[in-house]
Amino acid sequence: MNAVVRDAVTLVETEFRVRVRRVLGDRRKLVGTVSTFLLFGVFFPWLSRDGVVAFGADAAAGPVPLGPLGAAFTGLAIVCVGVGASTGFNQEAAGTVGPLVRTSVPPTAVSLARLGSELARGLSLFVLLGAVMLGFLWMGAGGPLVPAVVATGALPVLVAGLLVGRVAGDAARYANVAAGISLWVKAVAAVVLTVAFFVGTQALLRTEGAEGEGGLAAVSVPPFLPGTPMQAYAGVVTAPLGSTPTLPGTAVAAVTLTAIPLALVAAVRVETRLLFRASASETDQVSGTRGVPRPFTVGPAARVAWRYLLRTRRDPRILSHLMLVLFMGLGGFGNVIQDPGAIFDVGPAIGVIGGATLAGAAYCMNPLGDDVDQLPLLLTSADSTGVLLRGRALAGATLGLPLALGFGVPLAAVGESPLFAVWLAVIAVVLIFAGAGVALGIGAVAPKFEQYEYMSVERPHPSNYAIFGYLMGVLLTGGIGFVLAGRLATGAPGVLVTTALTVYLAVVGAAGWGGYVYANRRFDALTLDDF
Amino acid sequence: MSEPSPPNTDRDPASGETDTSNADPALFARDLTKRYGETTALDSLDLTVDSGVVFGFLGPNGAGKTTTMRIFTGLIEPTDGEARVAGVSSENRAKLVDRIGLLPEEPPLYDELTGREQLQFAADLRDIRWETVSDRALSLCDRLDLREDLDRRIDGYSKGMRQKTAFVQAVQHDPSVVFLDEPTSGLDPRAAKTLRELILDLADSDATVFLSTHILPVVEEIADEVGVLHEGRLVAQGPIDELVASAGGAADAPSAAGSLDDGGAADGSAPESADLEDAFLSLTSREDTVWTPDS
Numbered sequence: 001m002n003a004v005v006r007d008a009v010t011l012v013e014t015e016f017r018v019r020v021r022r023v024l025g026d027r028r029k030l031v032g033t034v035s036t037f038l039l040f041g042v043f044f045p046w047l048s049r050d051g052v053v054a055f056g057a058d059a060a061a062g063p064v065p066l067g068p069l070g071a072a073f074t075g076l077a078i079v080c081v082g083v084g085a086s087t088g089f090n091q092e093a094a095g096t097v098g099p100l101v102r103t104s105v106p107p108t109a110v111s112l113a114r115l116g117s118e119l120a121r122g123l124s125l126f127v128l129l130g131a132v133m134l135g136f137l138w139m140g141a142g143g144p145l146v147p148a149v150v151a152t153g154a155l156p157v158l159v160a161g162l163l164v165g166r167v168a169g170d171a172a173r174y175a176n177v178a179a180g181i182s183l184w185v186k187a188v189a190a191v192v193l194t195v196a197f198f199v200g201t202q203a204l205l206r207t208e209g210a211e212g213e214g215g216l217a218a219v220s221v222p223p224f225l226p227g228t229p230m231q232a233y234a235g236v237v238t239a240p241l242g243s244t245p246t247l248p249g250t251a252v253a254a255v256t257l258t259a260i261p262l263a264l265v266a267a268v269r270v271e272t273r274l275l276f277r278a279s280a281s282e283t284d285q286v287s288g289t290r291g292v293p294r295p296f297t298v299g300p301a302a303r304v305a306w307r308y309l310l311r312t313r314r315d316p317r318i319l320s321h322l323m324l325v326l327f328m329g330l331g332g333f334g335n336v337i338q339d340p341g342a343i344f345d346v347g348p349a350i351g352v353i354g355g356a357t358l359a360g361a362a363y364c365m366n367p368l369g370d371d372v373d374q375l376p377l378l379l380t381s382a383d384s385t386g387v388l389l390r391g392r393a394l395a396g397a398t399l400g401l402p403l404a405l406g407f408g409v410p411l412a413a414v415g416e417s418p419l420f421a422v423w424l425a426v427i428a429v430v431l432i433f434a435g436a437g438v439a440l441g442i443g444a445v446a447p448k449f450e451q452y453e454y455m456s457v458e459r460p461h462p463s464n465y466a467i468f469g470y471l472m473g474v475l476l477t478g479g480i481g482f483v484l485a486g487r488l489a490t491g492a493p494g495v496l497v498t499t500a501l502t503v504y505l506a507v508v509g510a511a512g513w514g515g516y517v518y519a520n521r522r523f524d525a526l527t528l529d530d531f
Numbered sequence: 532m533s534e535p536s537p538p539n540t541d542r543d544p545a546s547g548e549t550d551t552s553n554a555d556p557a558l559f560a561r562d563l564t565k566r567y568g569e570t571t572a573l574d575s576l577d578l579t580v581d582s583g584v585v586f587g588f589l590g591p592n593g594a595g596k597t598t599t600m601r602i603f604t605g606l607i608e609p610t611d612g613e614a615r616v617a618g619v620s621s622e623n624r625a626k627l628v629d630r631i632g633l634l635p636e637e638p639p640l641y642d643e644l645t646g647r648e649q650l651q652f653a654a655d656l657r658d659i660r661w662e663t664v665s666d667r668a669l670s671l672c673d674r675l676d677l678r679e680d681l682d683r684r685i686d687g688y689s690k691g692m693r694q695k696t697a698f699v700q701a702v703q704h705d706p707s708v709v710f711l712d713e714p715t716s717g718l719d720p721r722a723a724k725t726l727r728e729l730i731l732d733l734a735d736s737d738a739t740v741f742l743s744t745h746i747l748p749v750v751e752e753i754a755d756e757v758g759v760l761h762e763g764r765l766v767a768q769g770p771i772d773e774l775v776a777s778a779g780g781a782a783d784a785p786s787a788a789g790s791l792d793d794g795g796a797a798d799g800s801a802p803e804s805a806d807l808e809d810a811f812l813s814l815t816s817r818e819d820t821v822w823t824p825d826s
Contacts, residue, residue, distance in 0.1 A: 289647040289682045303655045311643035314684070318643075377639035377700070380604050380632075381656035383625040388656075524624070528606045 004112065007105040011113030012120065019121075028446075032465065041128025049136050056140020056147070064238040069150070070231030073157050077230070080161025081168065082197070083125070087118040088169020088267070089176075090453055111271035115166065115264070122162055130154070146241065153237030160256045163263035170270040177274065187316040190455070191326060198330040199338065304391025308363055309398060318370075320457040324467050325361055329354065344415030351408015352424060353478040356431040359400030360439030360470055363392040365462035367440055368523050369447040372460050375528065385523035389516060393436035400435070404428040412485075420489035427481040430505050434512025435474055441515025442466045444522040449531040477508060555618030557582045557708050557739035558603060562612035565598050565763075572598045574763040575612070580741070580756070582617075582707070585734045587754030587771075588743040591815050594760040596743045597636070600710050603741070604633050617707050628657065632706035636713050638697030642686035646677065646696045649685060653700045668703040674725055675699070690717035698726065708739045715749055727753050751807045761815045775810045 023029045045052070051068075058065050134147040141147065176186060232249030233256065239245050296306035312318045329350070335342045336350075367389055371378055378388060405425055413421035446463045454461045484504055487497045558580035565573040573595040580586045590596045601607045602614050605624045614621040617630045640649055650668050651661045672678045675695040685693065694717050702709055711730070715723040730740050731753055744750060750757060751771060758768040767774055 289645045292651075300655045300658045304652070307641075307644065307648065307652050307655075310648070311641060314643045373637070374639040374641060376604075376606060376633055376635040376637075377653065378656065379606055379624065381628055381653060383628050383658075387658070527608055528601060529608060 004106055004109045007109035008112035008116060011105070011109065012116045015113070015117045016120070028463075037125070037128055040125055042132060045129055045132040045136065048133075052133055052136040053140035056137040057142075058140075059137075059146045059150075059238070059241055060141035060143065062242045064234070064241050064243050066231045066234045066238070066243065069153075069234040069238065070228065073154065073230045073234060076154060077157050077161040080122075080158050081165035083122045084119075084162040084165020084167075085169035085172070086165075087122060088166040088171075088271075089173045090169075090455070107272045107275050108268060110275060111268045114271060115267055119162055119166070123158070126158060149238055149240050153234065156253075156256045156260065157233075160259040160263065163267060164259055166267045167263050167270065170267055170274065174270055174274060183316050190323070194323070194326060195330065195334075199334050301387050301390035302394055304387060305394035305398065308392060308395040312362075312395075317455075317457040317459075319362055320455040320459075321365070321461045321464075321467065322358070322361060323455050324464055325357055325471060328468070328471055329357075344411055347411035348408045348415065348424060349478070349482065351406075351411060352404045352428045352431065352481070353474055355400035355402075355404030355408065355428060356435040356474045356478060357400075357471055358403060359393075359396040359432040360435040360474070361462070361467055362396045362399050364389075364396055364436050364439035365443045365466050365470065366448050366460060367392050367443045367519060368526060369443065369449050369462070370460045372449045372451075372531075375526075379526065384520065385526070386520045389440050389519055389523070393433070393440060393516070396436045396439070397432050400432045401429070404432060416486075417489050419491065420485055423485040423488045424482070427485055427505075430508055431474070431478060431481060434508045435470075437512030437514070437516040438473065439470055439515065440519035442470055444515075444519035447531075480504060555615070556580060557584075557617055558586070558741060559615040560599075560603075560612065563599070563602060563609050563614055564611040565595070565602060565607070566610045571763050573602070573609075576760075576763075576765050578758060578765060578768065580739060582739050583734055583737045584755040585730060585740040585742055585753050587750035587757040588741060588760065589745075589747070589750065589757055589811055590760035593762075594815075595763045596760055597712060599760065600633075600635075600712055600741065600743055604631055604710055630707045632701035632704065632709045634694075634697050634701040634709075634711045634714055636716065638693045640685050640693055640696060640700075643684065645682050645684055646672075646688070646692075647681040649696060650681075650700055650703060654703065657704055659704055664703045664705075667705065668699055671699045671703065671729065674729060675722060676725075691719060691722055694718055695722065695726075698729075702729075702733065702738075705736075706738065708741065709733060710741045710743075712743045713745070714742070715744070715746060723749075747807045747811060757807075759811060759814045766814050767810075771807060774814075775807060777810070 023033050055065060055068055059069075130151070134151055137147040137150060138144060229248065229252045232246050233252040234249075235243045236245040236249040236253045290310055292303050292306045296302045335346055368375065368378070368385065371388075378385070382388060405428060409421045409425045409428065412424050443462065443466065446466045448460050448463050451458050451460050481504065484497065484501050487493055488501060493501075556579045558578060560576050560578040563573055563576040563578070564571070576595075576599065578599075588596055588599070598607070602609050603616055603621055605621045605627050608622060616627060619626045619630060621627060641652070644652065654661045654664050654668075669678065669681075672681060672695075675698070677692065677695045677699070680688070680692060685696065688696065694714070698711075698714060701711070714730070715726055718726060727749060730742065733740050734755070742750065742754060754771060756768070756770055757774055759766050759774070767777065769777075
């Protein structure tokens with residue numbers, strides 16, 4: 001066993017060195033990592049600074065407010081389970097030395113190393129955040145006792161959450177590997193689970209009382225089990241501050257502590273099995289050549305577009321990077337699911353802005369980057385990369401147009417007015433094609449040629465920052481479009497509104513064209529030296 | 532080593548385009564150099580290859596063969612010097628693509644497409660209607676026993692089938708110069724033999740085949756001419772028998788190595804016991820042919 005642990009430690013150290021060198025050797029990765037740590041470790045805690053300081057003061061004065069502390073522990077558990085599940089499903093650790101490692105050290109050591117490496121990485125995100133939050137608590141309490149007690153209570157929740165999440169992620173991956181089901185079924189299941197997780201979390205953690213009253217003190221966890229478990233747990237860990245431990249609280253603490261070794265053993269065992277389990281169905285094996293249907297026969301770019309769509313139909317993992325877009329759009333979905341009547345309010349935006357987002361983000365955010373293995377063919381066959389870029393834009397528009405014109409615009413017609421819907425349709429079409437052009441330009445500025453694993457798919461995914469920036473741009477531009485459509489739908493738009501619409505369409509169209517032209521020039525000059 | 536024949540680089544004053552008449556060699560390189568930082572991958576390569584020949588390009592691992600092929604096909608740019616394919620600069624990609632076909636070492640295929648869809652896609656990239664090239668493509672597939680598998684997904688193909696598909700993709704549009712990097716890699720003996728026959732057919736139809744491989748018997752069988760690259764420098768070029776003779780003679784007199792035109796056996800014939808492998812080993816092991824940054 002000692003040898004297994006020693007091998008695992010060696011692997012973790014090697015993996016850590018490789019990761020650090022990769023980050024330090026790539027300026028973009030370095031900036032991204034530092035930004036993530038600052039965002040997660042400083043910016044987020046800063047937003048809740050006043051509430052945490054006030055909580056520290058209340059806890060020091062007694063009695064400890066168990067509601068917000070229980071809510072904080074619940075939130076921590078949810079985040080940790082999510083991080084753990086994500087790492088368990090993706091299983092990317094030890095990937096850099098995978099084949100060598102698998103044939104050199106015991107499988108248990110490999111699993112243990114993967115687990116250790118990923119957990120260390122997950123925990124690293126919490127170190128700065130925890131330190132800042134505990135600092136605020138210390139400020140509020142005026143001494144170290146309150147932060148020490150809270151940290152002591154949070155640590156088991158954090159570790160147990162990561163490990164239990166890891167087991168859940170492992171189980172999902174095991175089912176994914178073992179089940180020979182369609183990739184599309186898996187993709188739909190992943191989307192449904194993501195939405196359900198988000199909506200469920202919203203329902204679980206809700207703010208009581210009038211908005212603006214009470215801050216963190218107004219946050220509580222609904223009693224879905226007798227004894228409101230995490231508040232009860234908070235009562236146990238804050239006993240040194242004067243709280244009275246209850247039996248349910250002690251039980252929760254015992255379960256939490258017991259979960260740590262059990263989940264560790266379970267995760268190692270499942271992951272060791274996964275090492276030797278070949279995927280039953282990596283792709284949807286459908287034989288038979290599909291001809292190019294009308295209207296995609298009109299030209300080479302359209303035929304290229306059809307092939308991108310066909311490849312996606314056969315392997316939806318090509319669009320795995322769109323999960324980020326889904327995450328960012330969860331707020332809208334959550335509103336609709338919790339209040340179906342809101343469909344007429346947010347539906348047009350989901351349709352039009354979602355359509356424009358899809359048109360750009362689906363195939364245009366990393367043009368040629370995600371064709372890196374085929375570049376020797378592409379660069380020695382096409383006299384200009386324009387045919388590929390136009391093909392990608394058309395493929396994206398083919399996905400975006402139905403969402404905008406078939407979902408968003410009809411909802412606008414019902415929820416607002418037919419005239420509003422007509423103007424919205426005009427704006428949507430321009431937004432979608434211009435969006436694809438802008439996305440091509442962004443993709444040309446920040447191409448990604450290296451393969452990495454995201455959502456369990458290893459390929460050159462587009463830059464998350466590029467997708468995020470593009471979505472923000474679409475939100476802003478689309479928002480202006482909605483305002484203009486609203487003014488135009490009044491029936492008698494003045495010169496100002498008409499001029500504004502003309503300028504808007506001209507600017508958006510020019511941006512799209514400019515993006516395409518820039519990408520075309522940039523990629524026509526692309527060589528294999530560039531990456 | 533002889534100076535390369537200058538290509539016809541006359542330009543049309545009106546269009547500024549190069550005259551790509553038959554007077555141009557299929558491949559021409561002058562002082563071609565590629566550096567990666569401190570490393571020189573290709574060092575002042577001078578090379579001329581005439582049309583309609585199978586040119587075997589040999590060299591040890593890391594000698595610069597792939598780099599040379601990538602420069603000629605416009606996939607990378609030279610640090611110095613120039614490369615032309617049928618009179619077209621390798622940096623003029625828009626014109627170059629009409630003349631070349633490339634089979635790189637890793638077949639550039641999309642796993643999600645069927646073989647037929649992949650070939651159609653390649654035609655679309657060149658803006659060529661599939662109907663125009665389908666007879667030729669399907670005929671090649673017939674000869675390579677690929678026809679029955681054309682409607683299967685490529686991710687279900689064996690390595691040999693992928694190689695065959697990529698070969699058809701590289702030549703279906705009837706290019707004037709075909710670049711093949713280890714074309715028989717992964718092929719069974721029967722398929723490898725068919726591929727060698729196809730390469731000879733290409734040369735018979737006046738296409739030039741630039742063949743990079745480590746499999747010397749393949750080169751001996753089908754190449755009209757060979758070039759040997761060693762540590763970024765072309766250490767020999769010429770017909771195989773002259774190369775073998777040169778190397779055989781040079782084995783007795785090492786200082787004569789490096790140029791077929793300058794050295795070799797007095798009667799131009801190879802010693803009975805020498806073959807291309809001996810010549811290759813001899814040429815790529817001599818200190819006086821090895822370039823170093825200090826030399």
